[in-house]
Amino acid sequence: MSKAINPKQKAFLIDMTKCTGCRGCQVACKQWNQLKAEETEFFSGEGYQNPPAMSEYTFTRIKFRDYQKNGQNEFAFYKEMCMHCDDPACASVCPVGAFDKTAEGPVIYKADRCIGCRFCMIACPFGVPKYEWSKGLPLVKKCTGCYSRVKEGMQPACATACPTAITYGSREDLIKLAEERLSKNPGKYINKLYGKEEAGGTTVLYLTNLPFDELGFKKITLRPLPEYTWQALRFVPAAFLTVGGSLSALSWITHRRDRLKNEKEAAEQVETPAQEKED
Ligand code: SF4
Ligand code: SF4
Ligand code: SF4
Known part of the structure; x- marks a missing residue:
């Protein structure tokens, strides 16, 4: 059965x-996200990509792959980021609803709800x-889909900056x-739209000229992942969800709220224009 089309949904x-x-x-x-630079090496071992992995400070990065074509050295690139899945597995397992799939497409994270269980x-x-x-009181970090821009009718910062490869729209x-x-263009591309x-279905769609697995794309089932994730998570120790788990969760929430309140007050004093608002 084909899925109903959401006319508001944007994509990359x-x-x-x-x-x-x-x-x-x-x-x-x-x-845009005011993320600090990380110390990196030119050749990290995995390839020329820099930094070597996505992290709390790197929400997107370009992966490099070198290959030979007609005796010439060539490079292929792959932009890694959150896929903003239509049925996000992260949202389906979060016990406190800290992730939301918005009508516009981005999957957003609500830090004030997160209890730090890391199921996502x-x-x-x-x-x-x-x-x-x-950090002493850690939060989860990921690409926001630039929701604060998108809901105001703007394009994500990465799409705006890209001179050639990224198109953003319905x-x-x-x-x-x-x-x-x-x-x-038969022969120019691998005959597949990854993410469709x-x-x-995801909000990030890719075309490429090299086999997707050679670029590091994962082979993913076409079925929505929430159907599988709870099956996998049944192996997580049940003790986490018992009274002890609940008490720790309460403590996490309290500390987290304090931290978020302090950060908000500090941010209001500094008045930064590029702050993501995820409420
Ligand atoms: S499941 Fe992963 S890729 Fe999909 S929206 Fe959540 S964080 Fe992003
Ligand atoms: S959508 Fe926004 S947060 Fe995500 S990779 Fe692009 S600029 Fe970064
Ligand atoms: S801005 Fe565009 S062309 Fe430049 S690395 Fe990113 S996706 Fe590629």
């Missing part, structure tokens, strides 16, 4: 054949949510555009 079409690897999207994301990190098939391990229109590119059906 990322055409990796057009990506120059400039990493303007990475920089724009850092600037286990459930996400793309390994997206990261934890602030370096998901329905972007699927048509991508399928047109596929049919008009993966995990039940």
Whole structure:
């Protein structure tokens, strides 16, 4: 059965054949979200990508893959970020509803609800949510889909900064555009629009000229993942959900609320223009 179309839903079409690897999207994301720079090495072992992994300070990054074509060295690029799944596994397992799938597409995180159980990190098939391990009272961090911009009719910061590869707009229109590119350019692309059906459909759609698994894309079921995640999480010790777990959760909530209140007060004093608001 085909899914009902949500006319408000926006999406990213990322055409990796057009990506120059400039990493303007990475920089724009850092600037908009006020994320600090991380110490990195030029060659991290996995490849030329820098930083070597997404983290609490890096919500998106460009992965590099070098290959040979007609005896020439070539590069392929892949922009990694939250996929903003239509049926997000992170939201389905969160016991306190800290994740929301918005009508516009972004899956947003409500820090004041989070109890720090990290089920979302286990459930996400793309390994997206990261934890602030370096902090005493950590929160989960991930790409916000620039919801505060999108709900005001603006484009996400990374899409605005990209000179070539990212198109942002109605998901329905972007699927048509991508399928047109596929049919008009046989041989240029791998004949697949990644994200159209993966995990039940995602808000980030990809076209590429190299096999998706060679670029590090995961092979994901086409069924919505919440159908599977609770099956997997039944192995999480039940003790977590007992009285002890509940008391710790209460303590987390209290400390977290204090921290968020303090951060909000500090932010109001500084008055920064680029703050994400997730309420
Ligand atoms: S990619 Fe992971 S974190 Fe992002 S919406 Fe999907 S399940 Fe949630
Ligand atoms: S949508 Fe916003 S938060 Fe997500 S990668 Fe792009 S700039 Fe970063
Ligand atoms: S800004 Fe666009 S072209 Fe530059 S690295 Fe990001 S996706 Fe590629």
